[in-house]
Amino acid sequence: xxxxxxxxxxxxxxxxxxxxxxxxxxxxxxxxxxxxxxxxxxxxxxxxxxxxxxxxxxxxxxxxxxxxxxxxxxxxxxxxxxxxxxxxxxxxxxxxxxxxxxxxxxxxxxxxxxxxxxxxxxxxxxxxxxxxxxxxxxxxxxxxxxxxxxxxxxxxxxxxxxxxxxxxxxxxxxxxxxxxxxxxxxxxxxxxxxxxxxxxxxxxxxxxxxxxxxxxxxxxxxxxxxxxxxxxxxxxxxxxxxxxxxx
Numbered sequence: 001x002x003x004x005x006x007x008x009x010x011x012x013x014x015x016x017x018x019x020x021x022x023x024x025x026x027x028x029x030x031x032x033x034x035x036x037x038x039x040x041x042x043x044x045x046x047x048x049x050x051x052x053x054x055x056x057x058x059x060x061x062x063x064x065x066x067x068x069x070x071x072x073x074x075x076x077x078x079x080x081x082x083x084x085x086x087x088x089x090x091x092x093x094x095x096x097x098x099x100x101x102x103x104x105x106x107x108x109x110x111x112x113x114x115x116x117x118x119x120x121x122x123x124x125x126x127x128x129x130x131x132x133x134x135x136x137x138x139x140x141x142x143x144x145x146x147x148x149x150x151x152x153x154x155x156x157x158x159x160x161x162x163x164x165x166x167x168x169x170x171x172x173x174x175x176x177x178x179x180x181x182x183x184x185x186x187x188x189x190x191x192x193x194x195x196x197x198x199x200x201x202x203x204x205x206x207x208x209x210x211x212x213x214x215x216x217x218x219x220x221x222x223x224x225x226x227x228x229x230x231x232x233x234x235x236x237x238x239x240x241x242x243x244x245x246x247x
Contacts, residue, residue: 002139004150005198006102015194016152018139019095021130024151030089035075039068077114081107094154100138101148109147116143174244180222181242189242192235199232211235 002018019027042064046052051060079087085097085105097113099105120129120141129141138150195214199207215231218224218238227234 002137004100004138004152006098006100015198016098019093019151019153020139021133023093023095023153024133024139027087027089027093027095030092031075031087032089034088035072039072042068076117077110080113081110090151095151096154097149097151099149105149109149112147113143113149116141116146119143174241176241176245178222178224178238178241179245180224181238182245183222184242186246189239193239196232196235196239 002020003015004018005015046064051057051064076087080090080097083091086095090096097105099109117129120126120132120143129143132141132145133139136145138144140150144150192214195207195211199211211231215234219227219234222238229237
């Protein structure tokens with residue numbers, strides 16, 4: 001499975017696993033089923049109230065068909081804008097649309113992806129979308145390539161494992177060096193842990209610079225005076241203290 005690295009607004013690089021064709025296809029099937037169920041309920045209600053028995057039933061059928069077509073056509077665009085990149089099917093499967101540069105998706109990004117669905121899955125009978133997802137390095141369909149987006153798998157990552165927690169002191173007996181660390185949240189601590197893992201894995205100047213710049217910024221935010229520990233040790237300490245103080 002392809003993996004990508006995305007730099008967050010805090011200059012932290014996080015690795016994600018992209019959602020391949022199968023995951024996206026399952027999400028599409030679920031979305032189609034949801035729409036089918038919704039349409040079925042509407043039609044059942046209309047028949048129950050004898051809407052189609054009117055003398056002008058052809059006009060009524062045409063209007064209702066047009067409304068259902070518009071709902072089907074706009075569903076993916078509207079639902080992903082409302083939910084920030086997750087249709088109902090994507091939500092169930094656990095995948096989401098993201099911007100490759102780490103920024104939040106804009107309405108224009110969603111519009112581009114939605115507009116190219118006609119080419120990816122419509123007039124080409126799914127061939128362009130399927131081939132591009134299977135062949136592209138980042139599992140992107142044509143609409144993703146134009147919008148600079150892709151679809152990733154969301155995993156229940158944790159900042160620490162149970163083994164990490166076993167040797168931590170009790171919160172009541174613990175005297176923190178950096179109590180200001182509680183101003184951050186789980187997502188930010190997870191970003192720091194991922195940065196440490198990536199630095200330890202590659203040990204290159206790029207990650208060393210990112211690590212140092214991140215530490216400098218955190219020290220400024222926490223109003224911490226110069227400490228004698230190195231950058232890696234400092235990050236490990238604040239992550240451990242965050243877990244202790246917030247668990």
